[in-house]
Amino acid sequence: MSVLCPPTSYLPPIAKIASFSVTQLLDALTYLQSLYYPEVRGSRRKRAQAPTFNGGENLCPRHEDDNQLQAIRSDAFERSYSIRWLTALIARLEVWQDLSYSVEVSLDDLGIPEPIFAHTEMIVQQAASLLAICAGVAAAGLITRNFIFSSIDGQRRVEAQLTDIPLDNDDYGSVGAQTWGGACVLAEMVMEDPERFGLDFPPDGPESRRLNILELGAGTGLVSIVVTKLLDTLPSFNHRQVSVVATDFHPSVLANLRSNVNANVPSTHNQTTSTHSITTHFLDWSSFSAAPPDYLAYPFDVVFGADIVYEAQHAAWIKNCLKGLVRRPSDSSISHAAFHLVIPLRPTHAFESSTVESVFLNACDGDPNGDVDLVILSKESITCDAHGDYTTRGQGLGEDVEYVYYKIGWSTNARL
Ligand SMILES: C[S@@+](CC[C@H](N)C(=O)[O-])C[C@H]1O[C@@H](n2cnc3c(N)ncnc32)[C@H](O)[C@@H]1O
Structure with a gap:
């Protein structure tokens, strides 16, 4: 120590x-x-209730x-x-x-x-x-934090330096100006077990096919940046094409996202490591049309979302986007593509959180004769120490913060 x-x-x-x-x-x-x-409040995992890497109490090291x-x-x-x-x-x-x-x-x-x-x-x-x-003054302006994530064996380590911009109190839409605990939890889980999130080699399709990764509501960009840096360290990805696309819809959040991506992944990265790239784009779930914009380079194999369901329509909008963006199964192959969603269970937003399970049915509840659909493949509860100094999120300091991790993918028993 x-x-x-x-x-x-x-x-x-x-x-x-x-x-x-x-x-x-x-x-x-x-x-x-x-x-x-x-x-960041609620970013320290205490225990994962589904199988964890050590099968028990999982105190973050x-x-x-x-x-x-x-x-x-x-x-x-x-x-x-x-x-x-x-x-x-x-x-x-x-x-x-x-x-x-x-x-x-x-x-x-x-x-x-x-x-x-x-x-x-x-x-x-x-x-x-x-x-x-x-001095204890609430509005501190810009905050730049260093995040460090390690693999379980300590062999891989990724650092990210992220700037939060001040939240605009008059604009509820600017919540992505700061990094939320859900992004820390998701980034940490991905670092610990990349294969679990489809970041293995190659999950399906020919080795030569590019792995397309998308983040919805990326905010300050923690998950996308950590995933990009992680893949740079994995020898199995040395020669595999990877595209990471971090998206958001709020103008100042998107500008800060770009600046964080540029600060962490030098602009030369996309040219020199020609196999891996990270880009940022505007994407509003509420106005997504059936034909995705060209710049999105879909279909996506892996989609991430951290703390992006906190309004009644979010889950339905997100499902609509995913239907157009996630790689579908074909006649000849099933699709391992998946959407990895981590949401906090805020007591103040219980209804909004519950919409995930009303919009995305459970895999075993799907209609075997129905059309192929996006369903919940697995669900895991995660508990974090609250910590952090943010006291205005509907939970007091010192309490635990509960999260749920959903893995969502195409139903395998439905008609194509
Ligand atoms: C609570 S923040 C989480 C940000 C980041 N994922 C994190 O965990 O730090 C929610 C994010 O969703 C984005 N968002 C909300 N509504 C959206 C919409 N209709 N389309 C796209 N992004 C949206 C916000 O701009 C914000 O960045």
């Missing part, structure tokens, strides 16, 4: 802030972020420093030192900014290191966001 330093020992001394390099200052900010940024972290976080002296440090940093950066705007001399003459000047705005933004959080 590593030892976490309190801010008083880790941060460059306040009196000498001006003499530290941009790399050192950014490192200090990243460290403070790791201490004080709220964790990534929080071994928890007790130390909580001790530092709750230490008022450390917090107030961090506030003073951030205030001093912002003041220093503002002085430099003003000086450089007001006089026509070179940055060198002012003693301002060029690299710092180039990053001033970004450093001020990050410092201000941290300051708001440390």
Whole structure:
């Protein structure tokens, strides 16, 4: 277990802030972020109730420093030192900014290191966001978090850095501006067992066929980004064509999704690793027509959805989209294509959650003489510790957050 330093020992001394390099200052900010940024609520799995990898209690291993972290976080002296440090940093950066705007001399003459000047705005933004959080101010603006996921044996590791943009309180549609626990749960499950999610080689069809992956309501893009990075690490996918398409419908959410994808998967990725690509696209389930837009490169073999059923019509709209987008069985072969959906069971949205099971019938309840249909192939309950600081989702802090994972696919006993 590593030892976490309190801010008083880790941060460059306040009196000498001006003499530290941009790399050192950014490192200090990243460290403070790791201490004080709220964790995504309900993102820690406690146990999976269906068969799990170890057959029992499944405590997520990534929080071994928890007790130390909580001790530092709750230490008022450390917090107030961090506030003073951030205030001093912002003041220093503002002085430099003003000086450089007001006089026509070179940055060198002012003693301002060029690299710092180039990053001033970004450093001020990050410092201000941290300051708001440390000071307990609710609206913290942009938050950038580092997520780390590992395979069970620890052999594969994927990191993603995701920015949440501020939620627009007047626009309920902007919920995808932040990362939700459901996306963390789904990404973690995929990392632990990619084969279970159809990310094996090749699930059906010829080896040469491209694997098409879609995410609906991708929000900040966690699942799509983790899946793309995971497939880059799997030797069996070295030569297989893979297309990941992350979609959403809200303009500011879609813009943030693009920016997160670009920050995590360099633009050169799509050209150089010519076999794997990730793209972002507009897709509104409510206005989906029978003919999917060309840019969607359907049919899809694997579709992901995290926390995307919270209004009465969502499940029906999503089913309509899936009918046009998920690879269908043919006369000669069954289709292993599947939609993997994780939803939280919010007490405030019990009806909306229940629509999944009224819209998608259970596989064994399907009509054997009916047309091929999308049905629930399996269902699993997942419990997470609430954690995180988001208190406005209808559940109090300290309570568990319950999720359900549905695997939905084409019924095998119906007529084609
Ligand atoms: C609660 S957020 C979940 C975001 C992300 N999957 C996560 O778990 O972090 C719901 C997402 O569904 C998207 N969404 C809602 N209605 C939609 C629609 N009609 N068409 C497409 N996306 C929609 C929202 O923009 C938002 O990104």
